[in-house]
Amino acid sequence: MHATTSPTPALSGRRALLLVPAVLAAATLLLGLWSGLVRLGVPLPVPGATATAAHGPLMVAGFFGTLIGLERAVALGRWWGFGAPVLSAAATLLLLAGAPGVPLGYALAALVLLVASATLARRRVSAASVTVTAGAAALLAGDLLWAAGWPVMRLVPWWMAFLLLTVAGERLELSRLLRRSSFAERAYTGALALYLAGVVGAGWLGDAGTRVMGLGMVALAAWLTQYDLARRTLRVKGQPRFVAASLLSGYVWLAIAGATALARGAHADPFTYDALLHAFFLGFTFSMVFGHAPIILPAVLRVRVTFGRAFYVPLVLLHASLALRVGSDLTWWFAGRRAGGLLGALAILTFAAVMVRAARTSRHAS
Numbered sequence: 001m002h003a004t005t006s007p008t009p010a011l012s013g014r015r016a017l018l019l020v021p022a023v024l025a026a027a028t029l030l031l032g033l034w035s036g037l038v039r040l041g042v043p044l045p046v047p048g049a050t051a052t053a054a055h056g057p058l059m060v061a062g063f064f065g066t067l068i069g070l071e072r073a074v075a076l077g078r079w080w081g082f083g084a085p086v087l088s089a090a091a092t093l094l095l096l097a098g099a100p101g102v103p104l105g106y107a108l109a110a111l112v113l114l115v116a117s118a119t120l121a122r123r124r125v126s127a128a129s130v131t132v133t134a135g136a137a138a139l140l141a142g143d144l145l146w147a148a149g150w151p152v153m154r155l156v157p158w159w160m161a162f163l164l165l166t167v168a169g170e171r172l173e174l175s176r177l178l179r180r181s182s183f184a185e186r187a188y189t190g191a192l193a194l195y196l197a198g199v200v201g202a203g204w205l206g207d208a209g210t211r212v213m214g215l216g217m218v219a220l221a222a223w224l225t226q227y228d229l230a231r232r233t234l235r236v237k238g239q240p241r242f243v244a245a246s247l248l249s250g251y252v253w254l255a256i257a258g259a260t261a262l263a264r265g266a267h268a269d270p271f272t273y274d275a276l277l278h279a280f281f282l283g284f285t286f287s288m289v290f291g292h293a294p295i296i297l298p299a300v301l302r303v304r305v306t307f308g309r310a311f312y313v314p315l316v317l318l319h320a321s322l323a324l325r326v327g328s329d330l331t332w333w334f335a336g337r338r339a340g341g342l343l344g345a346l347a348i349l350t351f352a353a354v355m356v357r358a359a360r361t362s363r364h365a366s
Contacts, residue, residue, distance in 0.1 A: 018074070020089070021066050021069070021082070021085035021086055021088070021089045022067075022070060024066060024089035024092065024093075025062075025066040025067045025085070028058055028063045028089075029059075031047060031058060032055060032058040032059040032063055033345045033348060034047050035047055035051045035052045035054070035055040036055050036059075036341065036345070037341055037342065038052050039055055040337065040341040040342075042341070042342060048096065050095065050096060050098050051095075051096055054095055056159075057095065057106075057146075057152065058092065058095070059281065060159040060162070060163070060281075061091070061092075061110075061143065061159070062091075062092040064162075064163060064285070065084075065088040065106065065113070065139065066085045066088040066092070068166060069084030069088055069116075071300055072113060072116050072117060073085060073116060074300045075120060076119060078119075080112070081112070081116045083109070083112040084109050084110075084112040084113040087105060087106075087108050087109035087112060088105075088109035088110075090105060091105030091106045091108075091109060103143055103144075106143045106146070107140060107143035107144050110136065110139040110140035110143050111140055113136045113140075114137055114139075114140050116136075117129075117136040118133050120132075126172075126173070127169075127185075127188065128169045128172035128173035128176065129169065131165050131168050131169030131172060131192065132166055132169030132173075133169075134161075134169075134196070135162050135163070135164070135166040136166075138158050138161035138162045138165060138199070139158070139159065142155045142159045142161075154203055156277070157199045157202040157209075157213055158199060158203075160199075160281075161195070161196070163280075163281075163284075163285050164195070164217070164220065164254070164284075165192075167284075167285075167288050168220060171224060171229075174229055175227065175228055175229040178227070178229060184223075184226075190219070191216060191223050192216075194216040194219055195216025195217060195220055196216070197209075198210065198211070198212035198213025198215065199213055201213070202266065206267075207265035207266040207267055210265050211261065213258075213261055214257075214259065214260065214261025214262030214263075216258070217254055217255070217257060217280075218255050219258075220254070220258075221251045221252075221254040221255035221258060222255070224251050224254075225248060225255075228247060228251075230244035230247040230248050231248070232244075239307040239311075242291070242312065242315070243292070243294070243295070244291075245291075245315065246287050246288070246290045249287055249315070250283065250284045250285075250288050251284070253280070253282075253283025253284045253322065254279075254280065254283075254284040256279045257276050257277075257279035257280035257283070260275060260279065261276055264276070271330070271332055271337075272329060274325075274337070275326045275329035275330055278322065278325055278329075278344070282318070282322055282344050283318075283322045287315070287318065290315050290351055293351075294307060294355070294358070297355070298359075303359045304359070305355065305358045305359050306359075307358065308358065310354050310357070311358075313350060313354065314347045314348070314350040314354060315347075315351075317343060317346060317350060318344065318347035318348070321340050321342075321343030321346070321347055324340035325337055325341060325343075326340075328340055
């Protein structure tokens with residue numbers, strides 16, 4: 001038997017840097033889902049005027065900013081890298097308290113994330129590392145524009161770019177062993193340049209920029225579908241097939257979001273705009289979360305996850321909820337839109353429950 005020893009201060013400090021932002025990110029996700037359902041008209045207690053009005057910032061800057069900042073800090077392996085998730089979590093607490101200076105707090109977190117991403121990119125310069133760094137820069141740009149007084153609606157293209165470029169860069173890195181032709185490399189560069197031009201133009205040119213951004217999203221979705229490693233791992237049973245199914249289905253929602261932006265531009269009605277946002281932030285982004293979580297979270301939080309068929313339940317539920325919500329948005333069916341929102345929240349909570357159960361099962365097995 002091993003003697004029981006108390007954790008060293010260094011280990012305790014590292015665990016705190018891991019667990020505190022992770023717990024706050026989880027709480028932010030729950031609050032973001034709650035506020036989103038209230039905005040849909042679901043009869044729930046109002047979590048507070050600030051939280052309800054800040055549904056978008058809570059989900060993007062609060063939840064995803066903290067979560068991706070934590071993952072990047074672990075990859076960097078430097079204590080200062082944890083400043084990104086800690087500052088992001090602190091800014092979320094300030095947001096909920098109604099304190100001033102919240103956008104600047106998120107901007108500071110994004111700055112640390114950008115420096116961490118650039119530091120990692122210097123270790124191995126590649127199209128993947130540059131893309132991920134550009135994603136962090138997009139988050140910082142969006143937060144700074146928010147601090148300058150821009151309305152959240154005009155910041156959305158920058159926050160979308162943060163998530164899309166982060167995913168695209170990480171998929172490039174994971175697929176680096178695949179041999180791609182020079183045409184494929186040029187096609188990626190062209191699609192990325194088109195998308196970034198649209199993101200910049202959406203803030204200044206409005207309708208024309210939004211349509212170019214949408215075309216870039218469709219191009220990136222097509223490229224990822226064609227050249228991602230997921231096309232091969234879809235044939236492998238078990239967890240690799242689940243990851244591939246999550247990613248490839250997410251690329252479909254990315255294409256749908258891009259096609260909506262291309263067709264409707266910046267002057268879409270509120271329901272079409274809702275369809276665009278949730279096709280991207282729920283359909284694309286959470287498909288990526290579902291696919292990567294069984295791989296990344298064990299590495300970040302030092303737990304083992306046992307994969308099982310139950311993982312497919314929230315994935316199917318997520319896509320069914322999005323089909324209902326987007327279809328209801330496009331047909332102005334209020335009840336269907338609300339039901340789709342409820343099913344989407346249920347899909348995310350179900351996935352969290354499946355992950356917790358899989359982690360506990362693995363711990364008992366080990």
